[in-house]
Amino acid sequence: MKYLTYILRNVRRNPVRSLLTIASTSICLFLMMILVSFFAISDEVNASTRIYNRIATLNANGFAGMIPIAYVKGVAQLDGVLATTPFSWYGGKYQDEILPFAQFGVDPETVFTIMSELSIPPSQLKEFQQTKDGCVIGRKLAADKKLKVGGSLPLKGDAYPVGLDLKICGIYDGPSDRDLRMCLFNWEYLDERVKQVAFGAGSAFTPANARRSGNAAMIFTKCKSADAMPVMCKKIDDLYRNSDFPTRTQTEEAFGKMFEEMLGDLKGMIRAIGMAVVFSLLCVAGNAMAMSMRERTSEVALLKAIGFSKGLVLLLVMIESVLVAGLGGALGSLGARGCSRSSTSRSTQPGSSRFSMSHGTSRSRGCSSRSRSALSAASFRRCERRTCRSSTD
């Protein structure tokens, strides 16, 4: 610690150079942390859903397939099931905005039992359950679009050939890492509307499976315990394996992971760019360190003359380099954290909306500081050899 003053003085020796290095490091690390944490979010959010013991049932052939609404009752009667609800994605337009927020047709009686981390005032929940065309929206959605309880929410059909005129009965809230921008309405209301179109037009209309009436699209089930989950998944799939609409059931975590897998090559590419950025920083900071060491060769010689060992001098240089790099990294991570706080209020991704800084920060900062010091140590060795040779003159 007694050398700290000396090290700090060295850093301040050429303030412009140090500032530029710190600025360069912080900007690039800020960028890299945002990129890396982008994927760390979804991993974390997915893992956090494990505690809710929920499983999702889809048609075995994918999102375009149908799940008859009768299956919901069938699953509810199984042993080990706490509650079930259909979860039919509507995909409507709000004020001509395509895909503004997620809208799902659910069973108002059971949905909040299943999504137990979401809370809603009991009076509003009762209103939702009693109003055929009612809906509840998330707190963040209400804030974004300035919607209030009692207001109306007209949705134009996009994926479905029918529009919905919903009345806002309540606003739900929940922990910040859950999707607080959903609109949940009564599945039966959608079903009725779809039936009207099919029979009202008079023509022999057989729309695509998924847009038929009676389609629950997905069944969301809460199991009684965590151990029951894999058993339930198999039970449900076995039950409907030989029917016209075979199912595939997986835990909520695996379901979320499926969305992540859809990203495909994008993930690898972003990681590669992050690596390139860190390597570039290596060159930048190493360069700066090498330049300053080149100017200090006589000073190093002096230090060795008065008795500092090689190892100690090396250590001093490394600490200086780590300090500069660390400052840049700290600034970068603070910036990234601040950026993520402000962006969570505007994120529209279903399900995941918080950046997790813990992973990215320590890992990237650690490895880049270490690599930087390694590089400056290497350049220092070169200078050292030169001074050794010169000091013997």
Place this chain on the structure above:
Amino acid sequence: MIPLKYNVRNLRVRWKTTLMTVLGTGLVVWSSCILFGLVDGLEHSLAVSGDPLDLIVMRKGSSNETTGGFETAKADELLTLPGIARDYSGRPLAAKELLNIPIAQRENGTRTNIIVRGVQPASRQLRPDFRIIEGNDLVEGRAECIVSKSMSKRFKGAQVGGVLNFGDKEIYRVVGIFTAGGSAAESEVWADLKDVERSTGREGSVSCVQLRAAGPKDYDSLRNTIEDDTRFKLAAVPESVYFLNQSRSSIFLKGAGTLIAVLLTFGAMFSAANTMFAAVSARTREIGTMRALGFSQLHILISFLGESLILCGLGGAAGLLATIPLNALTYETSDFNSFASMTVAFRFGPLVLAVALMMTLAMGLFGGMLPALRAVRLDVISALREL
């Protein structure tokens, strides 16, 4: 004017520093070029997909083929409308198509949705430059399918002779590989319309009808008929408009790419500035000498700016060259419009070049400005006396 040779020689003498700076800026330019190359690839594939006389007919109000279905009866009537272009043997260039989105497995085991398009013979001519490059085209009614080249490299079973199994009723044999001019069709698996109808149980409906008008006048009359005639009341979307709307997915990538490029430029700018500051402080005597010889302050400024530009230019060129081998790169991710896989090819075109050039200029000019100004403000006498 101070000859450029001076700057070049200086860069050569301090070659270690030059190399490090070039590496730093080069990597930065390389990363940004990759992103923009992918954005360009995506936009190019969408632009190429839209023929000016082509119309995509979907249900009114729908924004995507996958959800825009309507009755087969209407579709059959559409195919008989006057004004549709005909091919060399007199058949109308119009086809009913049915889309399905099953789950498929990639070679590495992860899953994603892919588009299986049930087509009719005319569908091929409605895509730009459709070609079978391996195997044969599918024969109707035999549960055969053809896949695009990029899909054959990425998905399990998607090679000639392989089998795509999407469920007990949906099994297709892959008989050929096609390319379609880099258009959006290259993210799809094509099968016979009747086979898809049967395997998904959707005999009474189609997802869309693709047709080409015989000429501009027929184009307008067809659009009016389809949209207003009581028989139809459907949406006839010009193909180019349709794909323009789909390019919403490129906006995210473009935004991310721009943000990354700007931030990286700043980062590299500081590194170039660092190098130039060191250069200036090491050469104070030379600068004093040049001033004494009669070069004006402006000359010194231009000289050092020039050196900074050369330095960054070398980095930019290195980064740009490093992206050339990536020209064959394709990446596969999800298009959140259709919720299915899409493959984009990297495109080394004017956009990438422009990005590299702009970044280099910005880094060179803004990075080198302050050091050059410092060089300019040196007092001649004290500069000459520097050690």
